Each structure stands twice: as C-alpha cells, then as structure tokens.
Amino acid sequence: MISVFVLHMRQMLADRRAAALLLFVALPLAVSLLLRFASDIQHETSREVSTGYLFMMYPQVMCELLALLYGSTLLGAELEAQTLGYLFTRPLARWRIVVAKYAATVATLIVPVSASLYFSWVAIGSPGDGARLLGGVWLGVVGSLVVYSSIFLLLGALIPARAMVLGLIYAMVEFALSFVPAVLNTFTVTYHLRTVVAHASGMEVQAELRGVLSGDSVPLAVLALALMACLGLAGACWTVSVREYLGTKAEGA
Amino acid sequence: MPIYEFGYRQWHGPIGGRLRRAWAITAVGVRLAWNSRLLRRMLYVAWTPLLYFGPLFFAVGSVTETSDSRNNVWYQMLQAPLGPQLTEQLSENPEAVRPAAWSVAFYYYLGISQSIVMVLVVASVGAPLIAQDVRSKSFLLYFSKPITRWDYLLGKAGVLLTYIFLVTLLPALALYLLSIGFAPSLAALPDTGWTVLRIVAASAVIATPATLLMLSFSAVGGEPRFASFAWIATWFLGGLFYAILDSAPGLHGARWPMLFSLHRMTTVLVEAIFDVRGQLAALQVDPVQLGLGQPQSSGLALAMLACVCAICLAVLWRRVTAPLNV
Amino acid sequence: MQLLIQTVSLTKLYGVVLGLNDLTLNLPPGVHGLLGPNGAGKSTFLKLVMGLLKPTEGSIRVLGKRPWDNPRLLRLVGYCPEHDAFYHNLTGLEFVTVLARMGGFGRAEARRRAAEALGRVGAAEFMNRRIAGYSKGMRQRTRLAQALVHDPEFLVLDEPLSGLDPIGRHEIIELVRSLGSQGKSVLVSSHVLHEVQAVTDDFLLIYGGRLLASGNVHEIRSLMNQHPHQIKLRSAQAATLAHHLLRELPVTGIELDEKLQTLSVRTHDPQAFYAGLPLLVAGLGLPIDEVASDDDNLESVFKYLVGSDS
Numbered sequence: 001m002i003s004v005f006v007l008h009m010r011q012m013l014a015d016r017r018a019a020a021l022l023l024f025v026a027l028p029l030a031v032s033l034l035l036r037f038a039s040d041i042q043h044e045t046s047r048e049v050s051t052g053y054l055f056m057m058y059p060q061v062m063c064e065l066l067a068l069l070y071g072s073t074l075l076g077a078e079l080e081a082q083t084l085g086y087l088f089t090r091p092l093a094r095w096r097i098v099v100a101k102y103a104a105t106v107a108t109l110i111v112p113v114s115a116s117l118y119f120s121w122v123a124i125g126s127p128g129d130g131a132r133l134l135g136g137v138w139l140g141v142v143g144s145l146v147v148y149s150s151i152f153l154l155l156g157a158l159i160p161a162r163a164m165v166l167g168l169i170y171a172m173v174e175f176a177l178s179f180v181p182a183v184l185n186t187f188t189v190t191y192h193l194r195t196v197v198a199h200a201s202g203m204e205v206q207a208e209l210r211g212v213l214s215g216d217s218v219p220l221a222v223l224a225l226a227l228m229a230c231l232g233l234a235g236a237c238w239t240v241s242v243r244e245y246l247g248t249k250a251e252g253a
Numbered sequence: 254m255p256i257y258e259f260g261y262r263q264w265h266g267p268i269g270g271r272l273r274r275a276w277a278i279t280a281v282g283v284r285l286a287w288n289s290r291l292l293r294r295m296l297y298v299a300w301t302p303l304l305y306f307g308p309l310f311f312a313v314g315s316v317t318e319t320s321d322s323r324n325n326v327w328y329q330m331l332q333a334p335l336g337p338q339l340t341e342q343l344s345e346n347p348e349a350v351r352p353a354a355w356s357v358a359f360y361y362y363l364g365i366s367q368s369i370v371m372v373l374v375v376a377s378v379g380a381p382l383i384a385q386d387v388r389s390k391s392f393l394l395y396f397s398k399p400i401t402r403w404d405y406l407l408g409k410a411g412v413l414l415t416y417i418f419l420v421t422l423l424p425a426l427a428l429y430l431l432s433i434g435f436a437p438s439l440a441a442l443p444d445t446g447w448t449v450l451r452i453v454a455a456s457a458v459i460a461t462p463a464t465l466l467m468l469s470f471s472a473v474g475g476e477p478r479f480a481s482f483a484w485i486a487t488w489f490l491g492g493l494f495y496a497i498l499d500s501a502p503g504l505h506g507a508r509w510p511m512l513f514s515l516h517r518m519t520t521v522l523v524e525a526i527f528d529v530r531g532q533l534a535a536l537q538v539d540p541v542q543l544g545l546g547q548p549q550s551s552g553l554a555l556a557m558l559a560c561v562c563a564i565c566l567a568v569l570w571r572r573v574t575a576p577l578n579v
Numbered sequence: 580m581q582l583l584i585q586t587v588s589l590t591k592l593y594g595v596v597l598g599l600n601d602l603t604l605n606l607p608p609g610v611h612g613l614l615g616p617n618g619a620g621k622s623t624f625l626k627l628v629m630g631l632l633k634p635t636e637g638s639i640r641v642l643g644k645r646p647w648d649n650p651r652l653l654r655l656v657g658y659c660p661e662h663d664a665f666y667h668n669l670t671g672l673e674f675v676t677v678l679a680r681m682g683g684f685g686r687a688e689a690r691r692r693a694a695e696a697l698g699r700v701g702a703a704e705f706m707n708r709r710i711a712g713y714s715k716g717m718r719q720r721t722r723l724a725q726a727l728v729h730d731p732e733f734l735v736l737d738e739p740l741s742g743l744d745p746i747g748r749h750e751i752i753e754l755v756r757s758l759g760s761q762g763k764s765v766l767v768s769s770h771v772l773h774e775v776q777a778v779t780d781d782f783l784l785i786y787g788g789r790l791l792a793s794g795n796v797h798e799i800r801s802l803m804n805q806h807p808h809q810i811k812l813r814s815a816q817a818a819t820l821a822h823h824l825l826r827e828l829p830v831t832g833i834e835l836d837e838k839l840q841t842l843s844v845r846t847h848d849p850q851a852f853y854a855g856l857p858l859l860v861a862g863l864g865l866p867i868d869e870v871a872s873d874d875d876n877l878e879s880v881f882k883y884l885v886g887s888d889s
Contacts, residue, residue, distance in 0.1 A: 003680035082660075
C-alpha cells in the first residue's frame with residue numbers, strides 16, 4: 001500500500017501539476033493580501049467575520065474544489081490513462097489500492113492548503129486570540145478535505161466518466177440544503193463543518209445562526225463528519241471490489 | 254459493349270468554402286456531445302426556469318389587463334421579483350411600464366438563472382473539445398486535411414455556442430413569444446420589439462467569453478478533467494472573491510472587485526443591454542427593491558471581458574499549433 | 580496435474596454485444612497461443628483470466644482459483660497488456676520498480692528485480708530515461724518487463740510482439756521459448772499467425788467469441804475430415820503417377836497440370852498417403868522431383884475453421 005501511496009502522491013505533483021496546485025492555493029492568499037492593503041479588514045473586523053471569511057474561503061470552497069478535482073478523478077484519471085489495469089493486476093486487494101490513493105490525496109492537499117491558510121490569516125491581521133481562530137478553521141480544512149474527498153471518491157467510483165460534473169451538482173445542492181433550517185441540513189457536510197469551525201475557533205454562535213449550525217459541542221459534529229467519511233470510503237472500496245472498470249464501455253473517457 | 258469504370262472518380266463539382274469545413278467540425282462535435290445522457294438531462298432541466306418565468310409574464314399580462322388588480326394573486330406574485338413600486342406602477346400605467354418589467358424579467362432570466370445553468374453545460378461539453386483531440390492525437394488527422402487553425406477553432410467554438418444558445422438564446426426567445434402571447438394585445442410587439450435584439454446581444458455577451466475561456470482551458474489543460482476543473486474554479490472562486498471583496502469594510506461599491514468575477518461582469522453587461530437601471534430611473538423606482546445593488550461600470554466590465562477574450566484567442570492560436578511542433 | 584485455465588460455459592456480454600460465447604476449456608500448463616482476428620474475443624478472454632472482468636455466465640478458474648480481485652493468484656500471474664499506457668513522468672526502471680514493490684518486495688529487492696527484468700527484455704540500455712521519450716518498441720519491452728518482474732508462474736501476454744522490429748521480435752520469441760523451457764506457463768495472444776507459430780504449436784483459436792479449436796495444430800488438422808489435405812507433387816511422369824496414386828493410395832481427388840508436370844492431390848488420410856507413397860514410387864520406378872504441403876499449418880487450419888464457421 002505504501003508504494004501505491006507514494007506513486008499516487010508523485011503523480012499528483014508530477015511536472016506542471018505541482019505548480020498548478022501551488023498557484024491555486026495561492027489565490028485566496030492573494031485575495032487576503034488585497035483585503036489587507038485595499039480595505040480596513042485589519043481594524044474593523046470581528047472574530048465572527050474573520051472566521052466566516054476564512055471558513056468560506058478555505059473549508060467551504062477551496063478544499064471542496066480540490067477534493068472535487070482529486071477525489072472524483074482518483075479512479076477516473078487512471079481509467080482514462082489506461083493505467084488502472086497495472087494496479088488491478090498486482091497482488092494487492094482493490095480496496096487497499098483505493099484507500100492508499102485516498103490517503104495520498106488527503107495528505108498531499110493538507111500541506112499546501114494549511115500553509116495558504118496560515119499566511120492568509122497573517123495577511124488579514126492574525127485575528128482571534130492567539131491561534132485559536134486559526135486552529136478552528138484548520139480543523140475545518142482537515143475535515144473538509146477528509147470528508148469531501150471520500151464523497152467525491154465514491155462518486156468517482158460509481159460513475160467515473162461524469163464524476164466531476166455530478167460532483168459539482170452535488171456540491172451546489174448540498175450548499176443550498178445546508179441553509180435549510182430543518183433535519184435535512186444535519187445530513188450535509190457543510191452543517192457539521194460550520195459547527196466544528198464555529199465552536200473550535202471560539203466564535204460566539206448567535207441565535208440566528210442556530211439553523212445553519214449546531215449549538216451542540218464539537219465532538220458530535222466530528223463524529224458525524226467521521227461517519228460520513230467512513231461511509232464514503234467504505235462505499236468506494238466496496239464499489240471498486242465489485243464493479244468492472246475495464247470493459248468496452250467503462251474504459252476510457 | 255461499353256465498359257463502365259467503377260473505380261475512384263475525381264470530383265469536378267464546387268468545393269465548399271471555409272465555413273462549410275468549420276461547420277463539419279461543429280456538426281460532429283454537437284453530435285458527439287449529444288450522446289451524453291447527463292448532458293441531455295441537463296438541457297431538459299435548463300428549460301425548467303421557464304416554469305417560473307412563463308407564469309411571471311402571465312402575471313405581468315394579467316396585472317396590466319385588470320383595472321383593480323391589487324387583490325389579484327398575480328399582483329402578489331409580482332411583488333417579489335419586481336418589487337412593490339414597479340408592480341404598482343405596472344398596474345396603473347401598463348403601456349409605459351411593461352417594457353421595464355419585461356427588461357427586469359429577462360435580466361433575471363438570462364443574467365442570473367441561465368448563466369448558472371450554462372456553467373454546468375459548458376463544463377460538460379467544452380472540456381474534451383480540444384483536450385481530447387490532443388490526447389488522442391486526432392489533431393494530426395484534422396490538420397492533415399485542408400483546414401486552417403481558424404477553421405478548427407471556429408468549428409470547436411461552434412459546438413460550445415450551439416449548446417450555450419440552447420440554454421440561453423433559444424429559451425429566452427421562446428419566453429419572449431410566450432410573453433407576447435400573454436400580453437393583452439399585439440400592441441405589445443412594437444412596445445417591446447427591441448427586446449429580441451437585446452436577447453440576442455445578451456446571449457452573445459454570455460456566450461463569447463465563456464466559449465473562448467473554456468476552449469483555452471481545454472487547449473492548455475491537456476486533459477479534459479483539468480479543463481473542466483479550471484472552468485468550474487474560475488466561476489466559483491471568481492464569484493467568491495467578488496462577494497468577499499465587495500463586502501469588505503471600505504471596499505463596498507468599489508469598481509474593481511467585479512473584475513474578479515466573470516459572472517458578475519457578464520451580469521453587469523446584461524443589465525446594461527436591457528437598460529434595467531435606466532428604465533427604473535425613468536420610472537423613479539429604487540433598484541435596491543429589485544436586489545440590484547450598487548451600480549457597476551459596464552464599460553469597465555466590457556473592457557475586461559474583451560481583454561479576457563483577446564488573451565484566450567492568443568492562447569488558442571499558440572496552443573493549436575503546439576502539438577504539431579517537433 | 581493442476582490445470583492452468585479451466586472454464587465452464589464462460590460467457591461475457593457487454594450489454595447486448597457478445598464478447599465470449601459459451602467457452603468451455605481445460606488448458607494444461609505449458610506455452611499456448613491464443614489466436615483470432617480483431618474482435619474475436621481474445622482481449623475479453625485475457626481480461627477474464629486476469630480478473631479484470633467478471634463472467635456474465637459460467638465460470639473461470641486460473642491455477643485452480645477464481646481470478647476476480649484475488650491478490651494471492653496475482654502473485655503467480657504476470658500480465659502484459661496490449662494498450663500503450665504508462666506513468667510517463669517515470670523512468671522505465673522506476674515504473675517497473677514501483678510495480679514490483681506493489682508485489683510486496685522491499686525497495687532494494689524490487690529495484691534489483693526490475694533491473695534484471697528490464698535486462699532480460701533488452702531494455703537495460705534505456706531504463707534510466709523517462710518513458711515519455713521512449714519509442715514504441717522500448718515501451719513494449721518495458722511492458723513485458725513489468726509482467727516478468729515478480730517471476731510469476733504463469734504469464735499472460737497480449738500482443739507482446741506489436742511495435743517491435745524484427746530483431747526485437749526474435750529476442751522476445753526466444754525469451755518466451757526460454758520461459759517455457761524453464762517450466763513457466765505462457766499464454767500469448769496475437770492475430771499474426773506466424774508469430775505465434777514461432778513460439779508454440781499449441782493453440783486456442785477464437786472467432787466470433789467462440790472457441791473454434793484448441794490443441795496442437797497438427798492434431799487439429801488431422802481431425803478436420805471435411806477439409807481433405809492437399810499435397811503437391813512434381814514428376815516428369817505426372818500422368819502415370821496420378822493413375823497409380825488413384826488406384827493404390829487413399830486419394831479423394833487429383834488435379835493434373837501436364838504442362839508444369841505437377842499433381843495436386845487431396846486425401847483424408849495424409850499419414851497413410853505419406854507411408855504408402857515411397858513404396859509405390861520405388862516399386863514403379865517413377866521419378867518424383869518435389870513433394871510439398873502448404874496445408875498442414877496454422878494459417879490453413881485457421882482459414883478452414885473460420886470459413887466453415889461463417
């Protein structure tokens with residue numbers, strides 16, 4: 001499994017892809033710098049606004065987009081490149097291959113995103129007492145990458161050819177649903193991510209926000225996120241173990 | 254006994270022009286994209302906003318026809334999209350206000366509703382257009398025929414434009430015809446005649462930068478999934494950055510944040526094409542009631558979009574020959 | 580003796596398209612050729628053997644085990660796919676090494692094995708260059724090397740000679756023969772008959788998704804009674820020879836070309852014919868300048884079988 005992990009990491013960072021990834025995670029940093037020099041964000045912003053800004057920028061959008069790109073194409077890329085046959089004819093159970101690639105994806109993305117988050121936080125004036133705000137948002141980054149990667153991985157395992165567009169539709173629908181103050185939004189990843197970030201960063205949860213995040217403690221939200229991640233990953237492993245990928249129709253783009 | 258030769262025969266008839274070659278590329282691309290069930294379903298869903306906007310125009314027609322329409326359910330329905338001021342003026346002075354009401358409705362339809370749908374359609378259709386040719390080396394097949402780079406690019410652009418117009422221009426024109434049908438008389442035609450041209454112009458403004466940008470991503474990305482992702486990221490990150498910058502303390506109402514968002518610039522231009530603010534100002538209706546926010550410079554938006562299009566053309570021009578370079 | 584491949588009514592459907600149709604087979608260990616034209620079902624069969632596809636109906640066992648998602652079996656089997664696909668940013672050595680590591684070998688051992696495998700297929704010279712810069716033949720050798728690296732008991736090679744120059748083909752043919760002589764089993768798929776004939780005499784002939792014949796080419800030929808063997812003879816006394824052949828030997832028909840002094844003889848029992856011919860000719864003192872048969876080879880067998888099937 002280690003060799004699959006290393007190979008996948010290497011492929012993610014091959015040639016121009018590493019530069020493209022770094023450029024991508026530098027975009028929110030550029031916006032943060034713009035905010036610092038062109039606006040009054042350093043002086044006039046509350047902890048809640050700063051948390052909200054960093055949450056939207058990183059766990060909500062950046063991490064979800066990266067998970068969409070890398071998670072949904074985890075198998076599809078190998079299928080398109082016709083290298084999946086090499087992996088599936090090694091003496092390695094298919095589910096191990098999937099888990100190793102998933103772990104490599106998350107591990108590779110956490111580092112540059114975390115670095116970008118840190119510098120963005122510095123750029124907007126290091127708000128929050130000490131690093132608690134930063135730590136809270138960082139937990140959201142980790143949670144977002146872990147959970148969304150597993151969900152998009154499952155999507156990619158089920159429908160490799162259209163995974164990215166379907167993932168985009170899923171992300172849009174889930175985002176909209178997360179604002180519905182009902183039982184429905186407790187099934188969304190975003191709801192629990194908000195809960196984790198809000199509480200972990202020491203933000204005071206106003207009454208009007210109760211519909212879009214939980215007033216309960218962080219462990220329940222973390223448990224929900226962990227459960228979603230496990231379900232996504234287990235579903236993907238099971239799908240790969242039973243589905244054919246190298247027949248006439250499934251193969252290729 | 255005559256001998257009939259059934260071997261290869263030279264063609265002595267006229268050979269089609271450049272447009273026909275580009276058309277051949279477009280026709281194949283459209284047919285290939287149509288094979289996708291997901292795309293077909295997205296196209297069906299793309300027309301569903303008509304289920305809202307159709308009744309909206311019916312409501313406009315109903316309010317203009319009824320003398321005391323304030324208790325009318327259609328009057329109530331118009332409060333949300335048109336705001337109370339415009340709705341009241343519409344019921345009091347329908348002939349003068351109808352063009353403004355229609356402009357607002359078409360602005361919402363094209364500038365907001367169909368723009369979002371278009372993102373999904375373009376991501377699905379546009380990503381493999383050039384990337385797949387590079388990957389499968391069918392570039393070599395294309396350029397072994399007597400076609401130029403322009404023919405090739407025009408043909409590929411035609412594929413995207415076809416599908417973008419299927420979700421923007423065509424349903425908007427259908428909506429226009431529906432709204433004429435719901436109007437009290439054909440007198441609505443001369444009142445709103447310019448609407449057709451505006452619809453065409455707005456569709457062109459939505460389609461052109463989207464087409465060139467997506468083709469650039471497809472040409473540069475090398476793989477369809479990267480092209481798709483770059484497109485999706487451009488839209489979503491652009492929208493996010495604009496929202497953040499526009500709401501930042503000290504930056505609200507500034508001109509430049511909109512330059513981050515393709516969607517915002519397109520919306521500003523569509524708003525200008527339908528002259529929404531001008532018509533509302535003439536009626537002394539507050540645009541804030543319609544959720545229009547701060548006015549933005551359409552000139553700046555046009556200039557920026559033109560730059561984006563020029564850069565995309567330059568990238569495409571360079572990339573289309575690149576795979577042939579040894 | 581454990582069978583190499585055992586199938587019972589193996590069928591594979593792709594939607595409504597039939598890939599393989601009711602294939603029942605007991606293949607013993609050894610070197611075998613899998614022959615058929617494009618679209619016959621060869622790749623489908625190989626993918627079923629490698630556990631990349633699941634049967635729609637029937638069953639398949641490789642070395643007594645079911646191949647689908649079976650890591651233990653894959654330790655014993657090496658697969659060289661037909662399509663040209665690699666991780667292009669890696670060198671040949673890195674590519675084979677990483678696949679060897681997936682087989683459970685440590686880093687140093689995997690590297691050593693990879694270098695050895697690449698050497699065996701004649702790729703040692705360029706193994707430290709990136710695959711993106713390889714020619715077709717180099718890539719083909721690298722693909723073969725990754726199939727050999729974990730020293731499998733059974734090799735499945737899908738079109739292993741495609742893209743190779745004549746010297747390369749010769750080297751790979753010799754390699755496959757040497758693997759066979761070492762006791763390894765090999766299944767070589769191809770649509771080029773003479774290439775496979777150079778490697779082995781045992782074949783599986785597939786056409787239209789069905790198994791037309793399996794076994795030694797001579798055995799198959801001798802079983803094909805509806806197609807009499809054709810033997811060409813050249814003699815200065817062709818007419819006289821023809822007369823006596825018809826009378827004395829099991830001959831079903833003769834075509835005589837007096838000008839060229841050749842006879843084209845058809846017989847259902849070539850062994851009896853070849854046994855009786857020298858005695859007859861010696862007894863009568865008839866001169867024979869040439870005896871030849873284009874018939875007892877794979878191409879003819881294939882043509883007859885395919886022709887009779889369509």
